[in-house]
Each structure stands twice: as C-alpha cells, then as structure tokens.
Amino acid sequence: MVAKKTAMKKPVMKAKKVTAMTKKFAKAKVSKVSAGGKGFKIKIGILTGKNFDPIPVGTQDPKYPDKFKFKNNREGWGGQFHIDVSVGLKMAALHPDLFEIDLMTGKDITQARLKKNHVNMNFWYDVGVAMLQKDKKHTKEVMAAHKNPDCRMWPSWEYYDWVLYKPNYMKQCIKAGIPMIDTIFIEDGFDPKNVLKQVQAKKWDKFFVKPAHYTFFGAGAIHGKTQDFIDNPSLLANYAKENKSMKAFLVQPYTLKPNGKVFDEVRNFFIDGEWAYSVYTDGTDYEGVYEQPPGAVKDACKEIACRCYKEVLKAAKWQGKPIKTLMNRIDVGVVPDKSKPKGFRVFINEIELEMTTWLARYVPFNLCDRMGEAATKKARELLTGLLKSGRKVPDAAKVKQVLEVLEERLGPL
Template sequence: MRKRYHSWASAWLQTILCFGLAEGSTADAQVVLASGKGGDRRPQGALAVTRDIERRVVQAGGNTVGVLVASLSWTSADDLDLHMLLPGGQEISYRHKTAEGGELDVDMCVQGKHGGNCADRPVENIVFQDDPPAGRYKIFVQNFNYHLNTLPENMQVARMQEGRKASKEEMQLRLSQDRPVLFDLLLKVHGSKKLFEGLCTPAGKTHGSSDVVVLEFDYDPTKDEDERFIPHFEAVAAQECLRYSEKLALAGSEARALPGSPREKSVQPRTSDGKAVEVQRHIALASEQDFQLLTFKDTNFGPLCEGKGCMEKAELVDKLQQAHTRALFALLTSVVVALPHLKLQPALATRCHAAMAPKKKPAQVKAKAKKVVTKASIYEAGQLAVPHPTVRQAAVKRKPAASKASKARKVVAPTKPIRIGFLIGKDTDLVEDPKYVGDASFMADMPDKYRVDPESKEYLKNCEAGVKGFAHADVAIPWYIHKKYGGDVTVDMIFPEEITLKRLKSNMCNYIIGYDVINSIFEGPKRYKEVTKAFTECGNLMPSWEVQDFIYIKSRYMQACMDAGIPMAPTIFAKKNKRSPAKLLAEIKARGWQTFVMKQSMMAFSLGFCKLKVEDCEKDPSILKNYFRDYAECPEYVVQEAIDGFTRNWETRVFWFNGKFLYAIANKAAVSTEDGQEVIITGDDIPSEFLENAKRIGEQALKILPQLCTPSGQPVDMTLIRTDVGCSDSPLHDKHTNWDPNGRTFFLNEIEYGGTTYFIRHLKEDWVPKWAELYVNKSNEVFDKMCEAAA
C-alpha cells in the first residue's frame, strides 16, 4: 500500500463522518442499504458501517472524496482484492493500479500480518477523482489468498471475540482455509452512497475461483443526475454468508474469557454537547493553520518502537483506538491523518510485538487507576485549543493482547554479567578441522563433553572413554565468547536433553545455534511436545518463536515471498487433511509440469525429498500413495516443478545478521560434478553474477519476516538468517511462469535461521571471533532495551 496525500487533504477532514459531522447531516442522509436484509437492520446501523469504512480508508491514506469511490472492507488478515472492470476493457486492481483516471490507492494484506501493511480491519479503495468514462462497470471481490496472522491462533480468535476464550472448533471456524471471508463494499457516486453487506467469498476458494461480483452498472456523466447511474446487477446477502456470520456470532457469545487477552471495551456516554464539540473541532482541523506535533505525557503504550516506525499510520490509529477512549481516539486520528509530514514522536509509537508491558508496583498501579486526565496531561497541540469530551474522564487503560510467550515472564531489568544461553547440538559444522584458517587454540581447555564423535555423531560425554571428538561451530562460538568476554557475559551452553522451560527462563535470552524444534521431532512425539512447550512459553528465544514458526511452515514465508514478487520455483502446498495423491497429481498436471520435487515443512536433512516424473506417477499410482502413507503425519508437502538448471548451477547461500550481508558460500550438487562430490566455494571465488543476484533476492526476502523483538517487546534487528538462492537456465512448463528459457533466472529456494550450517571451516577468513562479537553486541543491545523498558 502506498500512502498518498494530495491537495484534497482538507476535503478528507470534511468527510471523516465518524468524528467530523453530526448525525443527520446531508452527507449521511444518502446512505442506501443494499444488503438484502430489509427491515432487519436499522438505517443507523448502515450509517455506522459506512462511517467506519470511510474512516479506515482515510486512515490508510485513501481518498473518499472522488466522483466515483468503491471501498472494500473486511476483518481478517486474508488478502482480499478489489477489482473494477472499466468500459474500455481495462481493469483496476493490484495488477494495474491506475487506468482511465481511476486508481487503487489502498491495497492491504498482500502479505497478511507478516508484511506490516495489514490492519486488524483492512480496506481497499478505488477512486476516480474526476468523472470516470461513460459505459458499463463491473466490480468484484477476490480472495487472492488466505493468510495466517502473526499471533498464536487462540489469541487471534480472542482478539476477534473481544478477549473471550476460543475452542478448537472456533479457531477452525475463524482461521481455517475452508471458510468464507466476510466483506462489505461501499459505493459512492456523486456523493450518494450504497452499502453492500452480508457478502462473502466462497469457502476454501482463492484466486479466480473465489470471485464475487458485487455489482454491474452503467455510468454516463452527460446524463441528468437521476440517470447517470443505472444498475444492472446488485448482489444481495447470500444465505451461506449469513449462516457463517451467525456461527461466528454464536461462537463468540458462548466463549469464555481468555487470560491475557484484551478486555471488552466499554463505551463512554457522550456529553450533551458532544456533537457541537466535534463540529467545532472539525472546523479547527479543516482550517489552514499549522498544527504542532502532539506530545504525549501519558505512558500507557508500554515498550516503544523508538525511531523504527514499526507500523503503518493506519495500524497505529487502530492501536490508539484500542488503548484510549473513543473520543480521544477521534482527536488523535484527526491530527494523524491531517498531517502528511507528521513524524511520530516515540511516545506515539506502539509495541510492534505482542509482549507484556513493564509491570508497575501495586501502589503505582492503584494511583494510576485513580488518576483523572486533564487536557494538559493528555496532549499539547499548539494552537489547536479545542475542548474535548474526554478531558475530564478517567483514563481508560487497556491491556494489550499478550502472547503465551510474553506472559511467561515478567519484564524486569536484567543484571550484569549478562547471562545468555546457546542451544547447541550440531554434528555437521566442524571448526576443529584442518581446513579452518583461524587459531583453534582457544578451544584447548574446552571440556571434551562438548566435542562430537565423528563416527557415532554423539557427544563424547555419551561415548566410551578414549574416543576422540571434534568441536563444531555451535560450541566453538559460545566458548570463544566465554574466553574473551567472560567478564561481561555468562555463557550457558545448553545440551538438547537439558532444554527445559526453567533453564531457558534462567537466561536473559537464548540463541538457537544448533538444536531446535525440528531436531526434537526425531526424538518422538513426547519430546517434541516438551520442547515446543518450552520454546513457545519462555519468551526469550533469539530468534523468537514467531520467527521460527514462520520459517518452519514453509508455505508461510514462501507465499509471503511470492506475494511480494520475489521469484520462486512454481509451487503447490499440499496440507495435511486437505490432500490426496489423486488431487495432487491432477493439480500438477493442470499446471503443465512434467517433473517435480517433493519437500516437507517441519523437516530437515533432506528427509522426505524426492524427484518424480508425472508420467511415472500416472502409470504407477502407488508411487504417490506410498509417499502419502509414509509421510502421513507431515503437516505440509511443498511440491515444486523441478528446475533442470538447479543442479548444474551454483546455489548461493547468503548469511545475514542485523539485516546486513556477512558472507556467502556457493555449492554445486554432487550429481553435477565429475567426481561425484559436492563442491563448495566462498569469497571472491563465487561468480559475481551469482553473488549479486543472491544478495539482491536475499535482501528482499528479509523484509517479509516477522519483526524480531526483545523479551520485553522492543524491536531489534534480526539475528542470523540464511537465504539460499538457486539459478534456472532452462525452460519451465508451469503455465503461470514465464522465465526466460535462454537466460539465467535467479530464485529464492529456502530461508533458514540460526541453527543452520555456518560453513566456518570453508571460509577464507576466521569467522569465529566475528560471530562471537555479533552475538555479544546483540546481547548488549537486548540488555539495554530491556533496562529502558523496565525503568
């Protein structure tokens, strides 16, 4: 979404109905309800929905003042798209945002919540500032893709249900990919408004199969007012949409309170002169005078995203609405949307990650609750001396929705020496190796229990006496920190079997540098459950559980990358309980593939990987049936058209820390080399074309990851991420992909994080000291931010 501020900014303020005009004005009187609900809905209800949609469009940077305006509204992170077919055959949508004088000026939830450009109640908006061309118009809505939120599912539903606890059935009802997506559409033509409610996309459908035509009409600007707009088709509320809406309402009414979720918002009664006050404020805001920046002295926002601008203004305004009374929110929103140059001061920023706000002592909390807000304590707005209905009301403090992890520990100031954990457990990333160019003497006094037997792949503590082992990167880096930075940092090297919630919470933060949840899968369901519980509840992993989970389920980051235009191999996601061998093969054939590969989410070491031919699978259906049987518990198969050039070209693996490039290695598969051995090159041996394209694509991929935050909620730059980029130089058969068959196309193959292979022994420089410095500096950054939050 692009934010746009034009000469009609002052006109925005004149049409922000929910906090600019009194009810019953001419701007409101022309709302027509087209939901098909007849007398079941009072005009005031349609008016409230209309006001709300227009308010959110304005917050998102859209224009609601054109001659023809179509505004789409929905309430989930799914990527709904608004399309308008024009008389000349052109279309305005996310593909072509401008045509014939019209523009899609708000486009939300392209990447769901992960991209940051998706409010809790998103909108899209198409506007013709001047008269559109005469002829037939068609408006339809498409569900481009279902998107998961960044919150745990139970908290997502709790927020949807105003803090009431959700059952598994309710989470399925609200978050599955077999559900409809409810939406409203508001059409405005020359100031007359028509609201379409009770509509939804078909359950389980995406892309073209999900299209819902809302209306078709003829428009002729040369005709009289009554004849300019002639409707030919108007959608009415569909029964399946109403039934789904009723199920949601019933689920919400029967739900119980979920600890840690936001309390239901109470609406403060408006004062008798509230309307006059709002009109007076509207006049002040619409004037030409300059307004000074609002400066808050209130501290209800919790840890701040200082200097990061960690959310769009539209989402910020939504958060402000949750945090403060309705009338105060109206004042804040008016000023935020009115000032295109507004630079939010730190106190206006909100948390960019759902984490617990600093706890106050009971006496402080009690005093805070009794505090009566005065105008001076709420804001300083320069010459904007407009009375406000909430000036004498008690402050309404709302607790932010906290994730399980953030509730797991209180936010207290850490102490020095900083205690940091490293989750170790590698057997494929040697440092004690003849190829290592650094000085390995710092490991001379490292206890042998941290070394690994190359034969059994076991730590020496689990081997017979006399067995010789070697150190890998996961123990070499923390041991170097222990040796060089021991006065400031206490290093806790955690063996896999020592991972417990108590152990993790004993450290300020814990870096995953070896063992992770994927490893626990190979130890059985019980161990997997134990490790997952510790990871999700400790609240101090680096990277956070939210980042890990986003990468574990490959469709999440892959779909986000595809939505962002990052090249990837043609892909089909076959999810558990929604797949069958016949269905998958039919989908593969429909895409035109001849050869394909199958990979798995929540898996490692290339287990479950195979390369198959469509022809073979047709002749012998047992090939896919056996795969489905053998890997029935896998949550997701990732099926991709086989890239012929992938094995004979370099795959370039780029390492990033704090979002900055560190180094890269490139490898060729063993099947492509003369001696049948994998080849690895580093540094300036990597062809520049491969390195530069891998850096370019990797940098784009970093942007789709969830924001990393400290245990107390302050944003920090990402820890280690590795982006693997492949190369295609041959024709593809996918009907949706148009890569040049005669040239090289670089594409993102995979994203990995801290537990990946570092390839230290292959590098031409000694990277152990550099990695140690990076982790120590990150720990100091986290320490400083947590101290600030607890102050």
C-alpha cells in the first residue's frame, strides 16, 4: 500500500427522520418573587454553529430564529434545526421570566460581547473551529475569549485545554490502567527520521500520524505502510513541512478489524456527571449509525467509558473548584478479537467536550429537553461559583436574587 494522506473518521453527521412527536416545550410559571428588579433577567450566552446535529423532525421550538436555520438540506445534514440552538431556546422556554439567551454564531464571538453576558456556554464554536476560518485576527480573538476569565465561559480554559491537548488525557488514562491504542507522543515538533526510527522499534507494519492539539475532522493526518515511508523519505519530510507550525502529534499503529476495515466506535455520552446514552458508529459506513443495542458490547463500552469519565472529573474545575461537567462524549473503539473471552476488545479512542456531535436523532429520549434542564442547572452552578469566588459579575446582586428564585422553583443544587 502506498503511503497517503487520509482523513480520520468523520464525525457522524447523517440524520434520520423520526415520526413520533415529542412533548411540547414546557412553559414555566412566572415567579411572584421580584427577581432582581422588574424585568431583570440573567443573560446567558450560547456559542453555536453546528450544522451537522439536527434534532428529530417536528420537535423544534416554534420560535427558532430564522438566522440560525440551515435551509439547505445538504448543508444541514437533513435538518434545518440543530441541537445547540435548540437547547438555548429550551432554557429560555423553561424560565422565560428569568433567562435571556444570547445565541451567537462564530462571527459574533468577541471578548466584549461575552463580557456583557452573565455567563457563557460553548456548545460548538471553539478555537479549533475558528482556526478553520483561516483568519488569524479572528482566531486570536476567539482564543483570547476562551482564556479571559472575565468572559465567564464554560468550559473553563484549563479544563478545555486538558481535553484539546490530547496527550494530557491520554497519558492520564494510560497511568490509570485504561486501555488505549499504543501511542508515540511527539511534543516538540515532527522529526521524520526520529519518528520513523521509533515506529520501526515498535515493529509496526502500518502507522498513522495526526496532530494532537486543536485539530479535528481528520485535518493534518497521514498513514501508510512503514516500508513505503522507508523507501520514500520525502513522504514524511513533506508532511513535516506542511505541519511545521504544529508541535504535538500522535503516532499510532494503523488499527483495523480482521476484515481490514477501520474499527467501529460506540460513543458514550455523559450528561451532568452521569452516563446517559450510547450510539454505535460504523468505522467505514457513514450510514451505519444507531443507538447501541443492549448486550455485551454496550456493557463493556459503558464500563470503560465510566472509568475514563472518572479521569475527566479530576480535570474539570470551575473557579478552581471541582465540578461535574455538563456534557462529555467518550468514544470507545471496538475491534473483534477471538483471543478475548467476549470475542472483542475495547479501548478509549477520544474524549470530547460539549463542542462535538451529540447525535441528537439517535437518542432514546428527547435530548433537547434533557440538555435544557441540565444546562439550566449548570448555569446556576457556574454563576453560584462565580459569586462565591468573588469574580466580577455584572449586576451581581440582581443575579443572586434570580438564583434564589430558581432555587425556589427547582430546589437546592
């Protein structure tokens, strides 16, 4: 096989229709308590932009803004209404008298705008997405917004970067004894000769290289037979030149199923600190997507994902304090293996933050409802943490009063 560049497995984007209508958006009763003064609302920013995660047909909020619709069916992967915007609208529908939701697209994101909100939640548009725009000024501003504590954004910078810099969580999981693909970590630039030497020492017949920081959708990946790279050194030399701005890379054996196809994944989702659902995604067939059925594979994937999530909780912090995460996706690789007692082996392939595909159309419950409630709780937690830490929050006294009203409605955190 001739060495060649290739894309990593794409995020599952294929949508399917569902015929059943879910219940209508709940309407909250307006509190009789004066919440921070007449008409005052907590302003929550939601960073959006997913055009690949449509919600089940017919479940959209009737007030879904036209600006955020993807009317080109191909562009919206089968749907014009997507989960990130829908969750923000759900939060507003749950507490219309207490919340004002500031929905933002990528071009809207500036430090100045984020600072005007009491708290912000990023459901999609992060530094990696900004880098795809090839606009250095814009990327710099988005990066600054993520780092600036006065932007009051979840995920927090330290936790966000722990996930985005893959060697962080991979090494932590390996130390904890959690199975992962054997990996050579390159963290000081790509040296073709040194990499090839390490690959040969591992005796890998084929291998795969991908950047380890701020990259996704297969950007900057290459794979091939080791012998092809030995016979033609220019392949890796050119790769190094093309990616000279990057410092960190992951080098792994090319992992395939016995039939020669790329391994499958079971994507496990955690909401508000608890395992919530899992979805099967075929390694090569992008149509092969469905809720993972009960059985040994589902159980094994859930078990290893839960072990991995414990490591996530060690890194997740807000204002220096441990906190349960709003949403994580933990991708578990599955490879048939007759030498194993159950006939297969599993390993952690990747950890994702909220800024990923949630696969809303393959969930056994209304994900918008569930995430709307979880995001409301998270907003309360984030704002409470900000106030307790002494961090500057606009209208702090009024925000505190609204939080008290929410506690009356929803109970203590």
